[in-house]
Amino acid sequence: MDLPLLPDKAKKVEKEIKAFFKNLKKSKIRELDDVIHEIHEDVFSEIDCLDCGNCCRTLGPMITNKDIDRIAKTLRKKPVDVISEYLRIDEDNDYVFKSMPCPFLGTDNYCSIYEDRPKACREYPHTDRKKFYQIHALAIRNAQTCPAVYNILEQLKKTMG
Numbered sequence: 001m002d003l004p005l006l007p008d009k010a011k012k013v014e015k016e017i018k019a020f021f022k023n024l025k026k027s028k029i030r031e032l033d034d035v036i037h038e039i040h041e042d043v044f045s046e047i048d049c050l051d052c053g054n055c056c057r058t059l060g061p062m063i064t065n066k067d068i069d070r071i072a073k074t075l076r077k078k079p080v081d082v083i084s085e086y087l088r089i090d091e092d093n094d095y096v097f098k099s100m101p102c103p104f105l106g107t108d109n110y111c112s113i114y115e116d117r118p119k120a121c122r123e124y125p126h127t128d129r130k131k132f133y134q135i136h137a138l139a140i141r142n143a144q145t146c147p148a149v150y151n152i153l154e155q156l157k158k159t160m161g
Contacts, residue, residue, distance in 0.1 A: 001147040003054055010143040010150055017143070020157050021136045028160060029133050039155045040127045047148045053109035054145055057101035061120030062094045063087055074116040125149045 001009075024032065049055075063071075065079075068087070072079040086103050087095045097103060104112045111117055125142045126135055127149060143150040 001150070003052065003147070006054075006147060006150060007144040010140075013154070014140060014143075017140050017153050017157065020161060021133070021140075024133070024160070032160070033130055033132050035159055036132050036152065036156055037128055039152050039159065043148050043151045043155065047151070049148075050109045052147060053101075053105060054147075055124055056105040056109070056111065056121075058145055059124075060090070060096040060100055061118050061124070062092075063096060063118050063120075067118040067120075068095065070116040071113055071118075074113050127152050 068079045068082050071086075072082045075082065077085075083095065086097060088098045090096045102111070104117070106112060111121075123129070125146045125148060126132075126138055129135060132139070139149055139153060143153055
């Protein structure tokens, strides 16, 4: 998928996806997790995130204190030094990276702290979470950044629509 075209492509189908979730019958909500998790596995078996890295270039994850401690240990720095070197406080009073792309993203799309990356990065794009219906709006937004999420939502419409 052509990454520069993804936001517009996702916005074009956003109303359709929102309507799909709004009209999802309560009986179908119960089976949604099983269906979307299967689609998640199928899509990610064909997509290599290292070919993209768009999330690491454009999205600023929330960084928790546990994340800071883990990153500090990995970098052999003090947490206060990790904060001063890499982080800032955003409008929601959360730690986020000072700038994007992520300071730990290499030119080859590899993460230099992958094993100890922030929780938000570990969980992204959230399409394999339990009770997916509760976070479906997040997936709709993520479809503008992640080709896998876009494909997952398109497949979900076909499967359950």
